Amino acid sequence: MSPEVGELDTAAVRDAVADDPDDVLPLLMQMSTATDPALRAKVQALVPRLVLERARSGTRGGSGAGRLRRSPADRGGDLDVDASMEAIGQARGEQRPPGLEELTATTWHRPRTALCLLLDRSGSMDGSRLVTAAMAAAACALRAEGELSVIAFDRTPEVLLDLHAPSPPLRTVQRVLGLRGHGMTSMDAAFRAAADQLRGARATRRITIVLSDCRATDEVDAVPAARALEELVVIAPASDDEEARRVAREAGARIAAIESVDDLPRLLDQLLGR
Incomplete structure (x- = not known):
């Protein structure tokens, strides 16, 4: 090379x-x-x-289930004949064609989603862990809809990207690749930091994604803080996911184990697609 x-x-x-x-x-x-x-x-x-x-592999334009929304037809969409019958009848009675703004159309709408990514940097942050963290940040940055927070944590959380301070995906990845691992692990502090970031989100969905084996070393039960989050997604290493599965089960979270860094974009799409 x-x-x-x-x-x-x-x-x-x-x-x-x-x-x-x-x-x-x-x-x-x-x-x-x-x-x-x-x-x-x-x-x-x-x-x-x-x-x-x-990370662009499988990128989708948003997360969450879509739904139909009605709006004036002059804004685009497919004509909703049933909802437009009254306007059509009134225009016919006045012997004129109905205006687009009088008719009703339907458009497919995805609810906006705010993401908070928690990256466990406790212990050793070797090349493999760093690349996986960067891939997670890249995948989230490409799938976010304007509201993304990235937090690195050991015993204390550090906000790398504030929810209300947008950053280009490349810059976000560069910041994550600059992380160095050290210290103990506080899952409780991480979950509380995510809640603080998402509290001011404008989105209708607020999802916390944690990349970690979820092994806390501060002896604080993190499950109550995890349960308090609106939606929690856990991505754990396949070689060490036992504790992560316990936390996810008790917190009502969705979980997946990752074996290859290339699995991450696909897993993220599956986990966010509910």
Whole structure:
């Protein structure tokens, strides 16, 4: 992938990532700290874009079930003849064609969704965990409808992206890739921080997504705070999901286990599609 000092074969990198993202993306994260400044800069610029490209897989324009909404026909949509009969009859009585603004149309409407992504950065934040966190942030950024918050947490939460301070998806991914792991784990503090962020959301759906094994080390029961959230989605590592499943079960949350970083966009679509 690096044919000579300071060089990066971008085409070879993309092919390698397509063949084996779980090994190659973490390897690129190691290369992003290379001593060669030219190579380091090229890798740091490329990795966030590669993550975003893979996160676009299966992207849908919004989350949640759609519903039909009625509105004046001059705003677009399909004519609702039954709802327009009164206006049609009145126009006919006046011997004129009805105006579009008098008729009723139906449009398919998806409720707006606010997302809060919680990223567990406690313990060691190695290349694989960092790439998975970045993929989660990218997938959420591409699926959000204008209201997205990203919070990294260990014992205390840190707001990386405030709900009311929109940021381009690329910048969000770059911030996540800059995380360093340390400290204990407070799931309770994380869930409470998500509630604080979503409290001011304008959306009709407010969903918290947590990427974690949910193993708290502060001895505080996080289930009450988890239950208080309007909707909770848990994404846990397949190799260690026992505690996450317990928390999800007791909190009434939806859960999925992730084996490959490439699974994340698809799993997220499934979990948000309810």
